[in-house]
Amino acid sequence: MDTKVRGFEYFEPKTVDEAAEVLASRGEDAKVLAGGQALLPMMSARLVNPRFLVGLSAVPELKRIDWDDQQGLRLGAMVTQRTIEHSALIREKCPVLADTASRIASSHVRNMGTIGGNLAHNLVGSDPPATLIALGAEIGASSTRGKRTIPASEFFTGFMETVLQPDELLTGVRIPPLAPGGAVVYLKHTVRAVDPALVGIALLAVRNAHSGSWSEVRIGVSGVSEAPLRLRSAEDVLRGRQPDDATIKEAAKLAMDEVDPMTDAHGSASYRRKMTGVILGRAVRQLLMRFQMKVP
Amino acid sequence: MALDTVQKLSVTFTLNGESVQALVEPRTLLLDYLRNHVEVTSARRGCESGQCGACTVLLDGLAVHSCSVLLVTCRDRSVTTIEAADQDPQLRQLQGAFVDRGAIQCGYCTPGIILSAKALLSEKPQPSDRDIKIALAGNICRCTGYYKIIEAIQDVAKRSVAPGAAGEAAR
Numbered sequence: 001m002d003t004k005v006r007g008f009e010y011f012e013p014k015t016v017d018e019a020a021e022v023l024a025s026r027g028e029d030a031k032v033l034a035g036g037q038a039l040l041p042m043m044s045a046r047l048v049n050p051r052f053l054v055g056l057s058a059v060p061e062l063k064r065i066d067w068d069d070q071q072g073l074r075l076g077a078m079v080t081q082r083t084i085e086h087s088a089l090i091r092e093k094c095p096v097l098a099d100t101a102s103r104i105a106s107s108h109v110r111n112m113g114t115i116g117g118n119l120a121h122n123l124v125g126s127d128p129p130a131t132l133i134a135l136g137a138e139i140g141a142s143s144t145r146g147k148r149t150i151p152a153s154e155f156f157t158g159f160m161e162t163v164l165q166p167d168e169l170l171t172g173v174r175i176p177p178l179a180p181g182g183a184v185v186y187l188k189h190t191v192r193a194v195d196p197a198l199v200g201i202a203l204l205a206v207r208n209a210h211s212g213s214w215s216e217v218r219i220g221v222s223g224v225s226e227a228p229l230r231l232r233s234a235e236d237v238l239r240g241r242q243p244d245d246a247t248i249k250e251a252a253k254l255a256m257d258e259v260d261p262m263t264d265a266h267g268s269a270s271y272r273r274k275m276t277g278v279i280l281g282r283a284v285r286q287l288l289m290r291f292q293m294k295v296p
Numbered sequence: 297m298a299l300d301t302v303q304k305l306s307v308t309f310t311l312n313g314e315s316v317q318a319l320v321e322p323r324t325l326l327l328d329y330l331r332n333h334v335e336v337t338s339a340r341r342g343c344e345s346g347q348c349g350a351c352t353v354l355l356d357g358l359a360v361h362s363c364s365v366l367l368v369t370c371r372d373r374s375v376t377t378i379e380a381a382d383q384d385p386q387l388r389q390l391q392g393a394f395v396d397r398g399a400i401q402c403g404y405c406t407p408g409i410i411l412s413a414k415a416l417l418s419e420k421p422q423p424s425d426r427d428i429k430i431a432l433a434g435n436i437c438r439c440t441g442y443y444k445i446i447e448a449i450q451d452v453a454k455r456s457v458a459p460g461a462a463g464e465a466a467r
Contacts, residue, residue, distance in 0.1 A: 002321075003328040004344070009303055010322030010368060033366070040325070040364045041345035053322065057369045082358070106434025108412070109346060111358040112365065194347070194433050 005040075006049045012058050016142050019054055019169050024144040026052045027166035033057075034078055034117030037109045054169075062116070062171065067093050072176040077116025077169075085110060094175055096184040096202070100131040103188045103197075116170045122156050122227060125196025125266070129156060129228035131186045132173060133220025134202035140171040149174070153220070156227035179216065182206040183290045187283050189275050191266065197223040198267045199275045203283040205238070207291045212242050219280070224259040224272045231255050234280060245296035248284050252277030307367055310374040311336070313383060320367055327351045327362040330377065338378040338407040342436075349435030352408030353377050359415040361434065376414075378407035387414055389455065393448040401439035409435045413449045422453055 013019040023030060030052035033039060042048040056062055062078035065087060073094050075084070084090055084101035091098045104110055104118070104127050118128050119139060132139075132152040139150045141164055152173070155162050164170060178184065186202040200222035205214045217238045219231040233254040241247055261272035288295045307318045311334070318329060327344075330336040330353070339362050342350030346364040353362045354376035381387035390410045394400045409432060416423055416431035423431070428446050437445065 002332055003323055003325055005323040005325065007302065007321060007323055010305065012368075033369075036364055036366065036369070037346055037361075040366065043323075044325070044344050044363065055366070055369060105346075106349070107415075107431055108349060108352065108359050108361050108434035109364075111355070112360050193430075 004046065005043045006046060008050050008053045011052060011054045013054065013056070014058055016059060016061060016169060016171055019056065019059065020142050020144050020167070022052070022054050023167045023169060027168075030054055030166070032120070032169060034120070035080060035112040035114040036117070037105070037113035038117060038121040038123060056116075064172075065089060069177065072174060073097075074172060074174050075115055076172045078114050079116075079172075081110035081113045081115070081118070082107070084115060094135070094178075096131055096135070096186055097128075097175065100127050100186045100202070103127050103186070103193075106194045115173060119155065119173070120162060120164060120170045122160050122162050123196065124159070124226070124262070124264070125190075125198065125200065125223035126228070127186070127188060127197060127200050127222065130197075130200045130220035130222040131184070131202040132175070133228060133230050134184055134186075134204040134218045135175050135178075135220075136204075136218060137173050137175045139173050141168045142171045143168045147171075153230040156229070159226040161227070178204075179206045181209055182216070183287050185283050185286045185290070187279050187286070189279050195266055198272050199223050199279045201276070201279045201283050203280070203287060205287050205291075207293075212293065213240055214238055214243065215240070219255070219283075221255070221259065221276065224261040224276050226260070226262070229259075231258050231280075233258050238284065242293060243284050243288065243296075244294075248281050248296065251284065252281050255280045305368050307371050309367075309370045309372065312376060312380040318367060322366065322368050324367045325363055326353065326355075326365040326367050326370060326375065329367045330362060330375075336377050336379060340404055340408065342404075347434075347436070348405075349408045349412065349432075350405055352411050352435060354411050354415055357415060357418055359412040359431070359434065376411065378410060384414075386417065386452070386456075387411075389452045390414060390449070393451040394445070397444045397448040397451065399441050399444035399448040401437075401441055405435055405437045405439075409437065409445060413452075416449070417453060417456070421456055423449070425450070 031050035033055045062076040066074045081101045137152040184204040189199045202220040204218045206216035222228040234251040237251040256277045261269040340350035342348035351362040
């Protein structure tokens with residue numbers, strides 16, 4: 001036997017427009033190949049058997065990294081996790097994204113895996129979605145019908161599902177600049193470092209320099225629901241205050257109520273729910289330390 | 297697809313320093329090509345889902361799981377397997393250190409681990425034990441020889457302390 005992977009017709013577009021052309025007519029029966037770290041194992045297991053495969057490795061515009069003081073950081077879909085982890089520009093402008101990338105699976109996977117492939121597959125316990133939700137990132141998609149951007153908090157719709165349509169290509173992400181006084185942290189709870197997150201929480205807060213209270217709060221969470229989500233009820237508790245012990249307990253309780261974890265080989269639903277509260281508390285305390293505020 | 301319509305693509309890439317021209321179905325994984333087409337069987341078939349690292353090779357110097365790479369995406373790139381030890385003194389040093397330290401039992405994971413170690417030493421000639429653990433997180437040894445593996449890699453790193461000795465690392 002030569003290979004376990006079922007046969008397909010391979011397309012190698014050179015531009016986003018060419019890729020969109022292929023997907024416009026064949027999208028229903030096609031898959032897009034970015035770094036292959038999620039898709040190829042599923043094809044080897046014959047869980048996914050596309051008739052057409054659209055490989056993006058020859059599309060240079062998808063490998064770009066750009067920074068603009070107003071627009072923030074733009075990453076093409078084919079930027080690898082390794083590049084995000086090591087890029088001096090990303091480490092300077094958005095260090096939490098580099099930290100998040102460094103927590104993904106193994107270096108082998110990070111060397112090939114891309115930000116676009118990661119987001120499009122929406123595997124449970126994936127690290128970048130939580131961070132991108134907290135950062136208020138936008139995800140770009142292109143088709144022959146046009147272009148659109150989707151807030152990261154609205155992109156993930158269900159178990160391995162996103163808002164992307166069969167004819168759409170995920171082209172990249174844009175992360176707005178952090179507001180003055182802002183800080184972000186991503187915490188991952190897992191048994192083995194290479195595993196998906198049992199709970200992955202990213203917390204962004206902006207501290208008002210005069211009052212010391214948190215004027216803006218966003219929380220992205222991964223691993224504890226069918227899809228990554230924004231924990232709005234916990235955000236509401238933390239917003240407009242200087243979090244103290246009672247605030248942290250209240251936010252943790254609301255976070256545990258807001259998630260809907262599944263049991264799998266990595267951990268039970270009840271454990272994940274409980275750890276959601278614990279990890280959120282740790283994230284709040286880390287930001288308080290970062291702000292040099294009183295830590296309860 | 298009927299036999300006469302099967303798509304085949306030409307791929308030129310470098311394998312252990314030599315140019316190879318392959319004509320393959322696009323579904324051919326790098327691991328399939330190495331084992332079945334050119335009999336490079338040091339890349340082992342393990343979990344086939346990108347977790348165990350038995351199939352590790354270097355792609356442009358970086359450790360990757362060859363079960364999770366299509367050969368057609370290796371066009372104009374450079375693939376290194378443990379067979380390159382014939383021309384690569386550092387790979388031979390690593391092999392020797394693994395034997396000296398008893399960092400090898402059944403041997404199934406060993407080529408992959410040595411290649412991951414090579415990729416690490418190219419980037420960080422003097423790694424900490426933690427650096428080694430991170431670099432080997434994608435390689436599983438079920439004989440549980442991890443401590444000896446770390447010691448073997450540190451032996452090679454310490455030998456290259458002298459200036460100039462880390463020639464490969466300067467790349």
